[in-house]
Amino acid sequence: MKIDSIINGIVLDHITAGKAMVVYEALGLDDLDCSVAIIKNVKSTKMGKKDILKIDNDFKIDLDVLGYLDPNITVSIIRDGKTVEKKKLKLPKKIINVEKCKNPRCITSVEQDLDQIFYLANEEEHIYRCMYCESRVEKK
Amino acid sequence: MKIDSIINGIVLDHITAGKAMVVYEALGLDDLDCSVAIIKNVKSTKMGKKDILKIDNDFKIDLDVLGYLDPNITVSIIRDGKTVEKKKLKLPKKIINVEKCKNPRCITSVEQDLDQIFYLANEEEHIYRCMYCESRVEKK
Numbered sequence: 001m002k003i004d005s006i007i008n009g010i011v012l013d014h015i016t017a018g019k020a021m022v023v024y025e026a027l028g029l030d031d032l033d034c035s036v037a038i039i040k041n042v043k044s045t046k047m048g049k050k051d052i053l054k055i056d057n058d059f060k061i062d063l064d065v066l067g068y069l070d071p072n073i074t075v076s077i078i079r080d081g082k083t084v085e086k087k088k089l090k091l092p093k094k095i096i097n098v099e100k101c102k103n104p105r106c107i108t109s110v111e112q113d114l115d116q117i118f119y120l121a122n123e124e125e126h127i128y129r130c131m132y133c134e135s136r137v138e139k140k
Numbered sequence: 141m142k143i144d145s146i147i148n149g150i151v152l153d154h155i156t157a158g159k160a161m162v163v164y165e166a167l168g169l170d171d172l173d174c175s176v177a178i179i180k181n182v183k184s185t186k187m188g189k190k191d192i193l194k195i196d197n198d199f200k201i202d203l204d205v206l207g208y209l210d211p212n213i214t215v216s217i218i219r220d221g222k223t224v225e226k227k228k229l230k231l232p233k234k235i236i237n238v239e240k241c242k243n244p245r246c247i248t249s250v251e252q253d254l255d256q257i258f259y260l261a262n263e264e265e266h267i268y269r270c271m272y273c274e275s276r277v278e279k280k
Binding site: 030032033034037039040041042 | 161170173174175177178179181182183
């Protein structure tokens with residue numbers, strides 16, 4: 001199954017198979033009025049299987065959220081049917097209001113207005129910890 | 141955005157825009173290993189906007205569930221790249237374990253092993269009622 005190239009928009013390729021929905025939700029794509037395609041379990045020579053997301057419109061993607069979810073995702077910006085930019089993702093140093101701290105004793109459990117901030121504690125192992133209580137995040 | 145025709149599989153077309161995810165979940169498509177495409181907010185001359193689902197494999201679709209969700213969905217069975225069958229949907233007389241009765245006094249709230257059965261009480265207005273307590277279902 002192939003999807004025609006889009007004219008103006010964004011393609012997220014090489015998403016780990018089965019993870020497209022998590023990315024879709026984390027980026028808030030459900031709220032978009034434009035055409036969005038989610039293609040799951042596409043055959044890939046590199047990955048065996050992968051997911052792809054295509055967004056048929058200009059859309060400011062949160063690259064920090066995306067890099068946190070999976071730094072191996074390929075982001076291509078399409079203009080007039082051509083790829084004009086490929087964005088490289090990396091693990092963000094900090095994520096704000098992406099994950100919630102699960103520690104019931106963390107101050108964020110009491111002070112509900114506080115931002116949920118996690119910092120990259122170990123880049124090699126992709127470990128993030130709560131800025132307030134050091135609890136390790138359990139990744140989606 | 142267009143999606144190439146699939147070779148063997150099923151196409152669900154004319155899904156009300158924004159409802160593809162509900163259909164996707166109700167049919168359990170997340171559990172499939174085959175390639176599945178969900179295309180949201182596609183331009184449609186008939187409907188303005190619509191959603192489409194493509195399943196790149198043989199898959200026994202529960203037509204009762206689908207008819208209950210939206211009897212206007214078009215179901216096409218594809219073999220060797222050609223549509224070999226179009227299935228007509230209708231509101232099923234009964235739905236079993238698709239919805240849960242929300243009435244806390246209903247026997248299904250106490251007897252957790254009972255099937256959740258709703259019957260079509262008013263075809264014109266698409267109203268379903270619980271077989272046990274007559275509570276009206278609140279459609280997803």
